[in-house]
Amino acid sequence: MKKIEAIIKPFKLDEVKEALTELGNFGITISEVKGFGRQKGHTELYRGAEYVIDFLPKIKMEIVVEDEMVEKVVKAISESARTGKVGDGKIFIIPVEDAVRIRTEERGNAAL
Numbered sequence: 001m002k003k004i005e006a007i008i009k010p011f012k013l014d015e016v017k018e019a020l021t022e023l024g025n026f027g028i029t030i031s032e033v034k035g036f037g038r039q040k041g042h043t044e045l046y047r048g049a050e051y052v053i054d055f056l057p058k059i060k061m062e063i064v065v066e067d068e069m070v071e072k073v074v075k076a077i078s079e080s081a082r083t084g085k086v087g088d089g090k091i092f093i094i095p096v097e098d099a100v101r102i103r104t105e106e107r108g109n110a111a112l
């Protein structure tokens, strides 16, 4: 199992969600976060205005999937979240030791 942690532009959330729900039946957690990449926020546009502070609003998506799904999920996110401009975001792939569905105590892939 891997956790795919994607930081995307907020206005891309619906499009990314569409692309992911076409791929399969798995859970997704999102949070509103702030961050900057290598431009340190300065040269990046947000809602048409150039931001003068460092941290820009982003959405963080966390998705834990079985190993065979990882490349499909990464491709779906990167294609749907891309505008081609700076600040499109980043995807991190993190190993996950185990998972438990609380209701049934299923473990591992069966718990996803």
Ligand SMILES: Nc1ncnc2c1ncn2[C@@H]1O[C@H](COP(=O)(O)OP(=O)(O)OP(=O)(O)O)[C@@H](O)[C@H]1O
Binding pocket: 007, 034, 035, 036, 037, 038, 039, 056, 058, 085, 086, 087, 088, 089, 090
């Ligand atoms: N190395 C990192 N560690 C943690 N979070 C990061 C890292 N790089 C980027 N992020 C997060 O991803 C968001 C988007 O990053 P961004 O797409 O600007 O990366 P970049 O490396 O500057 O690429 P680009 O040149 O395409 O803008 C940042 O606002 C930040 O929240």
Ligand SMILES: [Mg+2]
Binding pocket: 036, 037, 038, 039, 040, 086, 087, 088
């Ligand atoms: Mg950047």
